[in-house]
Amino acid sequence: MPSVESPTASLYAQDDLRRDLLHRNALSMASPDSDRWPDLPENVEDYHDVYPLDIFGHSSKILTYSTSTYRATHSKTGEKCCLKRIHGFRQTITKYAPLIEAWKKINHPNIVQLKDIFITKAFNDSSLIFIYNYHPDSESLQTRHFNSHETLNGYNDPFSSDPNAPRPYSHTKNAILRHQHSNGLLSENTLWNYTIQLSGALRVIHGSGLALRSLCLNRVLVTGNVNSRARLRINCVAIMDILLNDMASPNIIAFQQEDMSDFGKLLLALACRSLIAVHQDNLLTSIDLMARSYSSDIRHLIRYLLGSQRRHITDLMPMIGARFYTQLDAVQNHSDNLETELSKEMENGRLLRLLVKLGSINERPEFNLDPAWSETGDRYMLKLFRDYLFHQVTEEGRPWLDMSHIVQTLNKLDSGSSDTICLYSRDEKTILVVSYQELKQCLEQSFSEVASAAATDDLVKAE
């Protein structure tokens, strides 16, 4: 039986979690502006409502291919998805079927799941489309943690036109320190949070006999405002396997070793807040610089990842050690918060259903050719109840608004409480004393009349 306690707070509550969820919801609903993007197709195979996500319009490239990213809605399921488009792709993808199936099977909280891959002419070329889960309000690690002047293709050196030119130690060190200073240091907790999540993702990928081959800052999506609790998801899986077209004799072990090095570089770039920190010549300097701000544990882990020996992702487990507990505690706390919010929303949903029923009955201009239906019999009682709920006034005639009155009354109605209330007509000539139990029966009965008439109408239309 539903509680008759007022969940008023839930109707007002606007904490961070709710704000985040609302914001994400709003982003999922945004519609494309056809003036701004006149060339967007209406449909891309089974997807519609195609909306560009790289809205700053900078042209992205993977290898030699131009790429674009969109949000779209699946026409049958209504699910929002992310479409990654590879422009001008002229091969077939049949030979990749087993690989694609293997990637599609990977379902992990730190990996953006691949849902489908197909070739389409919807953009007036031959485009290869990767469909991924859509995670609203996410940005790449690169966007979140690095200044735009550094966003030159991952890890290039913005200070040198020739990345292979030797630089003196002091130049490198000063440049990294300058970046660290202007970007600000990340907390060690954040680095561990990222390490744990990404290692979990890599463990599953490598365990499935696959390799990422593209782990870098702009291939990791981050969601959530607080870095030390942010959620990371590795994005764009499977793209490199297909674009590189070198899986005929795959050396998966070598590819996985590259992933480990890429992982080490990603963490080092974050620790130094500098992209030049991970230039091959600068690695040792950068690891040395880390000592000023971070524990030897995290340095040891990065050094291991960047080492030349054969590395295995599960070897990170003892290096992370008890920090796993901290992470697990945080995740469980977050899950408790979500459950609390969910239960409040269930209360709200329950009340909304009652309001929908009342709204479908009250003031209905006509029902089964009877214009007075909503004003007579049981429905009259519901009309007075609606006034009792929403339209009460103070002695001076001002509207009396009290959310807890509305919520409590609806809760009593929903639970069919035996409490009684006095309902007055607006001219106060009629006074009815009814229990919530009776009101509930009236509501259910009247709504089922409306619902069955609506269903009959549907049947007639179908015939």
Ligand SMILES: Nc1ncnc2c1ncn2[C@@H]1O[C@H](COP(=O)(O)OP(=O)(O)OP(=O)(O)O)[C@@H](O)[C@H]1O
């Ligand atoms: N699966 C997704 N769900 C939600 N948003 C996404 C998703 N993938 C990408 N985005 C959003 O789209 C933006 C652009 O993504 P994209 O992958 O094009 O990044 P990019 O930095 O342009 O990389 P690239 O150079 O590979 O195209 C991201 O920063 C992110 O905000």
